[in-house]
Amino acid sequence: MxxxxxxxxxxxxxxxxxxxxxxxxxxxxxxxxxxxxxxxxMAKEILFVEDTGGKYFLNGKKVNLNNLNEEALRSGKYIVVDKKEVIEDIKSDKSKLEKVISEKVTEQMSxxxxxxxxxxxxxxxxxxxxxxxxxxxxxxxxxxxxxxxxxxxxxxxxxxxxxxxxxxxxxxxxxxxxxxxxxxxxxxxxxxxxxxxxxxxxxxxxxxxxxxxxxxxxxxxxxxxxxxxxxxxxxxxxxxxxxxxxxxxxxxxxxxxxxxxxxxxxxxxxxxxxxxxxxxxxxxxxxxxxxxxxxxxxxxxxxxxxxxx
Structure with missing residues (x-):
């Protein structure tokens, strides 16, 4: 048997x-x-994209947000889109950064x-x-x-x-x-x-x-x-x-x-x-x-x- x-x-x-x-x-x-x-x-990298009012910049370089989102789904990255001052505030505050990561992980696992x-x-x-x-x-x-x-x-x-x-x-x-x-x-x-x-x-x-x-x-x-x-x-x-x-x-x-x-x-x-x-x-x-x-x-x-x- x-x-x-x-x-x-x-x-x-x-x-x-x-x-x-x-x-x-x-x-x-x-x-x-x-x-x-x-x-x-979970992803190993988080990308902060600056929103300047309809135009988007990653590390000072203009990007197509749709293409970037698609690439992030492929290669495994989290993307945060916000105003420059908000991004700088998140980066400078560990607790805020951890909160953002947790939110991104929750969104993805759902x-x-x-x-x-x-x-x-x-x-x-x-x-x-x-x-x-x-x-x-x-x-x-x-x-x-x-x-x-x-x-x-x-x-x-x-x-x-x-x-x-x-x-x-x-x-x-x-x-x-x-x-x-x-x-x-x-x-x-x-x-x-x-x-x-x-x-x-x-x-x-x-x-x-x-x-x-x-x-x-x-x-x-x-x-x-x-x-x-x-x-x-x-x-x-x-x-x-x-x-x-x-x-x-x-x-x-x-x-x-x-x-x-x-x-x-x-x-x-x-x-x-x-x-x-x-x-x-x-x-x-x-x-x-x-x-x-x-x-x-x-x-x-x-x-x-x-x-x-």
Whole structure:
């Protein structure tokens, strides 16, 4: 007897509505049963456009506002249009800037939850914020009906998913903690997990693997987390899902665990999603039945003929 279902996973869309919608469309076209949308949801950049009475300027250069808005949807940026004095006031006041960012994130997530429900099915989508996402993002998504799984253990079709969005310190992100603390938080979540049916969804990739090779200056370096590597080695989940390092689209093995990073092409507005099947194989030995979960048919998808913006 064989039982199976398909999971889709994408991460680090960073405010790109094109990338988000196209990844959803691929999940639908690939007939995914459940979808995990992981960390790096909000945009990394905010553009302040000066309104001079019908003419618009960005950094002193005249711009077409319609074109700029369209490009922002593609590459993932928030746009604030206002008078020069208002913009300068926002920039000079941290609390006002944070309020504007929160409003922009709320506006976008309201739209994204509706899109997710229309393209896919909201009740089959699970959201997990990452270390670049504002702390309010969790409550924002919950208020719009999103199922949050960050810092939690959930069950999907007999499978356990353990999620953690914290990242190693970078000095400019909202949810960064020392690697030692990341290990403690992760172990606390995993301590009662059943590794025979476990999926780890930790935003940081494991250190010194194919998943964490980032370009730093003119060289490539491993920038992942030793804590995450140690936790995978210790708990040996069926599969572990990661992001953060956009250019490291890859699969690796850590012991018996398959580790995946779908990467990110958000700046181009392109999708980057990985799908896989969870099979439950039941074998009978006389009156005794033994079940085993297996990961099969892993597929990385960046483009697709059915991928429609």
């Amino acid at each position: 064989v039982f199976k279902f398909k999971i889709g996973f994408f991460t680090d869309v960073h405010g790109s509505e094109y990338s988000f919608k196209r990844s959803l469309n691929i999940a639908k076209a690939r007939k995914v049963d459940f979808l995990i949308v992981s960390g790096g949801l 739209r994204w939850v509706k899109i997710a429900d229309e393209v896919f099915r909201l009740e089959r989508i699970f959201w997990s914020a990452g270390h670049g996402d504002i702390p309010q993002l969790d409550s924002i998504l919950k208020n719009f009906g999103g199922k949050l799984i960050n810092e939690n253990v959930i069950n999907i079709e007999e499978i356990q998913i353990v999620s953690l969005g914290y990242g190693s310190p970078m000095g400019n992100s909202y949810r960064e903690i020392p690697d030692s603390e990341l290990y403690i938080k992760g172990k606390s979540l995993l301590k009662d997990a059943d590794k025979e049916r476990l999926i780890m969804n930790f935003h940081m990739p494991p250190l010194n693997t194919k998943l964490d090779n980032a370009k730093v200056g003119l060289r490539k370096s491993h920038v992942g987390s030793k804590a995450v590597l140690d936790l995978i080695t210790e708990f040996q989940p069926l599969i572990s899902l990661h992001g953060h390092v956009h250019e490291s689209t890859s699969m690796d093995k850590i012991g018996e665990t398959i580790a995946l990073n779908p990467g990110s092409l958000y700046q181009l507005g392109d999708p980057s999603i990985v799908t896989f099947e969870v099979h439950k194989e039941l074998k009978s030995f006389g009156s005794v039945s033994v079940s085993k979960y297996i990961i099969k048919n892993i597929e990385f998808v960046s483009t697709n003929p059915l991928d429609v913006v």
